[in-house]
Amino acid sequence: MPTLGPTARKVLGLPDPGDWERKKARKRQGKTKTKTATTTTAAPAVQPAAANPWESAAATLKAQGQTKPATPSAPVSTLEPPALPAGSAPWSTLDEKSGTAALRRLGRGALWAVVGLAVITGVRSWIIPNDSAPESTPTPTKTAPAYPSDEAQAVAGRFARLYLTWDDDDPDTRAAALAAVLPKDSDTAMGWDGHGQQDVLAVQPGAVVTATQGQARVRVDVLIRVTEQEATPAAGKKKATPAKTADRWIGLDVPVVQTAGTVVVTGAPGMVGMPTSGPEAPELKTPEADADFARQTTETVDTFFKAYAGGDTAAVTAPGATVPPLPSGVTLVGVKSWTADAGTGDDRTGTAHVTWQLGGAQVEQTYRIELTRVASAEAQRWQVANIHGGTA
Structure with a gap:
């Protein structure tokens, strides 16, 4: 059977026949050294450089496995990692799958969305919800037009x-x-x-x-x-009874x-039919009176009503006030009473009972009078700002 030359064996990746002989010799040499080893493990002998570095490493590992150390010290490995190129990392980078990256980005987005919602609505509303329900807007109903x-x-x-x-x-x-x-x-x-x-x-x-x-x-x-x-005239009378x-x-x-x-x-x-009397009126609360202020302003009220009946109220009313005078034929009999309401400030109110003469008779009427204080550089005085009938 023809043998292959060195070049053919290198191309085909086949070992050299001499390598097998050298490998067997190294194995026999390793067994002899193991039998003569002492209780302390000596450093492994330096092996001669082999033609194939991987075969040398395998023989060394096999020798260390057959030798038992005498002390519990950790075994020292004679294998060293292959030298790395300068500037390279001692690990390799694996490409991450696109689905995993998308899920991670989606999770981060959801987390930030929850944080933003908590800031806007408030965390308290999540823990203690508002019990009051929003008022519902009533539905407008069609109503019939009001009667004219x-x-x-x-x-x-x-x-x-x-x-x-x-x-x-x-x-x-x-x-x-x-x-x-x-x-x-x-x-x-x-x-x-x-x-x-x-x-x-x-x-x-x-x-x-x-x-x-x-x-x-x-x-x-x-x-x-x-x-x-008209009645018919009686017998003996010339004129009939007037209607x-x-x-x-x-x-x-x-x-x-x-x-x-x-x-x-x-x-x-x-x-x-017509009612013969009206219903009973409710009891109305009478304002508390201020007797001192009433005495201070009695002359003011009397002067006003004289001018009221005389047809000239401009001189006795406050600046800016308009009080039309009474018509002719009304004569003032007098102010029967004047009561001032309790209060403070520059605007006060009171009630006056006044007697008038009209149509040959006298009649008593009631008025509510508003007074205001008018001040000048020399003095101050009270004048009528408004007047209306009744007690309301």
């Missing part, structure tokens, strides 16, 4: 004046006036039999009570003057309806 009460009162008041005015000497005037406020083709007589005479002195529309289908009834108080018929008149208040409930954007009367009204 003002128009209903005006129509009912006009109708009441015409309805309660009649004169048997001129019945057509009443019929024509009622036709203007009634629906077309309505009965303008409205139940009147054509007799008697009656006038309306005053009309006062009142409450409007609504019903279905646009209907309502309006309460109207009417002051009427009834003229009684008498009587004034009285009566009430009417006038039916109306809203149609075609307006309010009209739907039919004949009903006469109702």
Whole structure:
């Protein structure tokens, strides 16, 4: 069988035949040294340089494994790591998979999002939530338009004046006036039999009570003057008894309806009674009085009411105040009482009871007066800033 030359063996990676002989000789030499070793382990002998460095390293490791050290000292390895190039790290860098990097970045992003949310909303709201629920906005509901009460009162008041005015000497005037406020083709007589005479002195529309289908009834108080018929002259007398008149208040409930954007009367009204007395008034708390201030300003109040009745209030009212004077024919009898309310400051209020003479009679009335302090370089004084009737 032909043998391969050195060049062929190197190309094919085959060992040299002489290497096997040298390897066997080294093994026999290692066994002899192991048998003659003392209890202390001597340093391994330096092996001659082998043709193959890997075979030398394997023989050394095998010799160390067969020799047992006498002391528990750590075995010293004769193998040294291969020398590294200058400036290189003693480890290798592995490329990280793209999925792992994406998951790590996603986790970091989620963590920072939680931190930002805690800063905005507050950590306390996470631990102790707010128990109060937000108020729900009420859903707007459609409401029916308000009933035209003002128009209903005006129509009912006009109708009441015409309805309660009649004169048997001129019945057509009443019929024509009622036709203007009634629906077309309505009965303008409205139940009147054509007799008697009656006038309306005053009309006062009142409450409007609504019903279905646009209907309502309006309460109207009417002051009427009834003229009684002249009495026939008695036998033996030349003149008849003159006619008498009587004034009285009566009430009417006038039916109306809203149609075609307006309010009209739907039919004949009903006469109702008038109350003979009003309800009981509640007990009102009287303001605490300031007697000292009332004495200081009594002359101011008296002077004002004299000017009030005399027609010139500009000189007794505070700068900027406007108090129209009373009409002519009113005479001041006097200020019966003046009571000032307790208080402090430059604006004070009080109550005055004043007696006037009007129409041949005297009448007592009540006023609320507002005073203000007016100061100048020389002195200061109180003047009337406003006045109105009643105690409210």
